[in-house]
Amino acid sequence: MPHLPESVDPAWLTPGAFRAIGSRRTLVRGGEGPVVDSVHEEVAEACARFGGHVERDASPGPYDLLLDLTGDDGSEAFTFTRDDGRTTVTASGRPGLLYGLFHVVRLGEDAFRGEARRETHRPALGLRMLDHWDNVAVHPVMGQVERGYAGGSLFWEDGRARGNLERVRAYGRLLASCGINAVAVNNVNVHRAEARLLTDRIGEVAAIACALRAYGIRTHLSVSFAAPVVLGGLATADPLEGGVRAWWAEATARVYEAIPDFGGYVVKADSEGQPGPFAYGRSHAEGANMLAGALEPYGGTVHWRAFVYDHRQDWRDRTTDRARAAYDHFVPLDGEFASNAVLQVKHGPMDFQVREPVSPLIGAMPATRLAVELQATQEYTGQQRHVCWLGPMWSEVLRFRPDGTPVAELADALVAVSNVGDDRFWTGHPLAQANLYTFGRLAWRPDADPLEILDEWIGLTFGTEPAAGVRTVMEGSWRTYEKYTAPLGVGFMVQPGHHYGPSVDGYEYSPWGTYHFADRDGIGVDRSAATGTGYAAQYAKPWAEVYESPETCPDELLLFFHHVPYGHVLHSGRTVIQHIYDTHFEGVEEVEAARRVWASLVGLVDAERHARVTERFEEQLRCAREWRDQINSYFFRKSGVPDAHGRRIH
């Protein structure tokens, strides 16, 4: 177990979480290597604290818990058995043993009660990955971590890798405990310094990989498609050029020399200024397959992002619809991607707004491997200054059935943009740790009830006493956030650049393709097939029909799909304008209520955590009021419709 300064928060792996194991007798049996060592160390450390006892590969004596590695097949599954007053975890692969241990930790005393239980657990998704948008060199605009709200990077500082990797080990431990098995260590926007991680700076990546390996986590790297030019001095990065392919093959061979279990590459190509195959008249399949070919001999994978759109759109042009872009670009390529190329698709068609429909690209490429990308870092959802537990949103995405089958079953991998930094609470807002935890647990079991996961996290982190209060604060926080920000799925009413706080017209006349088209009569984007951009028709039935008409479109997505008058009556029975007013008043009231509940937990939550959340609540409330007043004023000024309840609109 890594040794961290006292000041670093244990997150959900509190000492108390290990009491049940630590006060018992455990036998760790079979296998060797860093992962098994980690398992043994975890138990030993717990026993040192709570008076229990652990043996490894000893001759059978009396024990309460057997952690039994029976093979070497790399499997992540484990079987939990309760029999004859003893608890057994059996795994045929090292990672399974580790996950089994943390299962026992989560169960606590329950792991040692009852009889005749036997359950086998295996992850629904083989790859459960965090992408770090961490820069090696501090970017002049984006800083050390692009869209990071938790301090600096765990991996990089001021242009170089951090020397002390204890924090990285501790991070790996947290990730393993919730089931994450892959990390990409640098930003998908690959700048000059970061490009070199692939070649002469691979040693820095190898050191990180070594620290993470002890917790069953494979390391991935974001690379620049232009690397052969930028780093290799070639004249081209054309994926069909022999020289280019040779360059990547050789570079990849050297990567695997340094990191034998290297996971693969993550690529953002032809997107927001990043280089890509379009420059050479090649398709994205040709680009991805070239990298897949280089990785194939070693079992590596290329994650090819589908986030391709025109970010220099003319706002006057109403025919171009950014929401259509990923589908339009990629669906014609279905079947052309190599088997170790995974298309990584953001869960919504735009960019991690608080409410979007599920991307129509998901399910539309049956012959292509799919990773669904979520965003744990709260770029558009309060930047870890606001409580916004994203479990319900992610669960809705994973359960959505584009064409009968749920998203979670269509996907090979679930990826989230990490919300972690070198902050003492890991995530800036201590309650944002729940997003990290929930992501990992949902990736393991996408059909889990997110509220059960929340309760699990609360129990581990806070114990029993404050649990009900913390749950009250968190369970509805995503919908609360939705209420006081952009209404009814329209999105993007944020301050340009940093994306924090309201600016209704902030992106309205911009090149980013993110518009609401509000005028004095109505608001929303007509994406119907009949009269709009045709985006709705990218869905399979029934969704194409559901979304096509304002009569059947769900309220919460109405303005994403339709331009309607302010007087349009929602399924809720309220008009659009009255819905805007009501939700914005309600949202702020809900924040006020949550803040009061949190205040009541003083003394039940450790003082520093309580103080940090209290301070964040002050800012959340200030910001929520700003959202309420700006949104309400904007639409009152535009529509002229007074609030039915006569509340104050400025």
Added chain:
Amino acid sequence: MPHLPESVDPAWLTPGAFRAIGSRRTLVRGGEGPVVDSVHEEVAEACARFGGHVERDASPGPYDLLLDLTGDDGSEAFTFTRDDGRTTVTASGRPGLLYGLFHVVRLGEDAFRGEARRETHRPALGLRMLDHWDNVAVHPVMGQVERGYAGGSLFWEDGRARGNLERVRAYGRLLASCGINAVAVNNVNVHRAEARLLTDRIGEVAAIACALRAYGIRTHLSVSFAAPVVLGGLATADPLEGGVRAWWAEATARVYEAIPDFGGYVVKADSEGQPGPFAYGRSHAEGANMLAGALEPYGGTVHWRAFVYDHRQDWRDRTTDRARAAYDHFVPLDGEFASNAVLQVKHGPMDFQVREPVSPLIGAMPATRLAVELQATQEYTGQQRHVCWLGPMWSEVLRFRPDGTPVAELADALVAVSNVGDDRFWTGHPLAQANLYTFGRLAWRPDADPLEILDEWIGLTFGTEPAAGVRTVMEGSWRTYEKYTAPLGVGFMVQPGHHYGPSVDGYEYSPWGTYHFADRDGIGVDRSAATGTGYAAQYAKPWAEVYESPETCPDELLLFFHHVPYGHVLHSGRTVIQHIYDTHFEGVEEVEAARRVWASLVGLVDAERHARVTERFEEQLRCAREWRDQINSYFFRKSGVPDAHGRRIH
């Protein structure tokens, strides 16, 4: 004459401008010291180029031009005489001789024609000053020059003074040639590095002062009101504390040891985060007088800026009016300021918008010395990417009669924020040199016809052939800029932060006190006494009455003073909404026309200057179209009123 790299533009002091003097015989008589040396060098250099001849203090031989210094009284006046086929400039002070020389340069051959002329010239305003908002250390947001659009600073680079002062000397020469006699060398926002210019880094200022002294220019310094705390380690900066007064007295004594003709201090106090006397419960008069007391023994002056307002205003609060702030803060202090304290007042009540009324503070403090502050750097007027010759605006300000007497006669000093940097054309946009020149000439003679000054500048810079074309491009450029940007005096529809390009609501819900209050029915700020903020009543008659009513308020200021319906009919006969549409279409058409005229001057203007302006015109046109379309779309969406002429609004 300073020796600069060939690449640095001579601006209006082209070699050709010296042909008339340089081809004649000149006698420089009387006096010594750097200013007289500069006069002699100017003539000598011209003669070396054009075959003339210069002598200094020689026994009278035949000459065409006598530059005659008859005393040592420091006077800036000179007398120009034409008699007996000879031209004579007589001055009783060194600066007068220098200004007389440049008068002859401006006249060119005309200085040597005709007979029996005798004119005495003296500056209307004793202090004609440029304030540089240059930072010593590069500011993380504002850069090397705050609101600078002409490259880096002439004085500072990356935290230190530039070693080579030839460019500073050349700058001093340009300034002297248009009549400027004072420069403040650092930003009024005094950060940590800049604060130390007052004490241990005064040597760097002294070196600059030495270079400028040769052209009759005194150096001033922006200081931090908190200097006794920040630099001196005192516990307070309270202006009534004996220890604080002693600290300033000693610091000032050391400044004058280093720079005997030091001009004085410039202070931005209690403004936008800068420290000031309010922290100690003292008035701004008490603050200013404390510094005035320190400067008084040496003949120095404190320039105390009146730019004091609440920059953390709640946008919901309609009772607070930033426009009122300077008057409300300072008028009660009239008579309390020391005689060497000058209150420096921005020409308008807000912040250098393309159209503002004259500040009501001007003329309202008869017992207080006044400096009027203009902004040559085009922060809100196109940032030296757009042609925007500000002469007509400044002339309107200087001729305005708050209470019978023109502004120019109420003021002791005219100050402009400099538009110059280390750009090869000095001002980024070559045509922005005209703003620098016009400022100097208007400060000397505020009742001059600005178009005559423009012609003077064109003649010196371009010669005869392209003159008519350049005039066409420039003369109406301020009104053109006004047309395509924020309408009818409402101001501030700019992108937040950098202030370039349109954002109609960019400052509408901000803490900066800069609002337009547009709704579906109308637009504008009610600043009347009867129903608004009462700002209009800060003016003396007749202006208080003129501005009070929408019926008498000038069209171009209507939305500054009144909130009116879009259908309100202007004196022009057009409605407000139709005026918005019309001016925005016209503004862009005028840019297109000016661009065509400029293109026609190819071959008549030196190639690099022509290319630079051509490149800027591309950006100006792009940006003007963006302004047109965003403003028109915004108001069409809000008002629903179609363009009477059916033009395309998006």
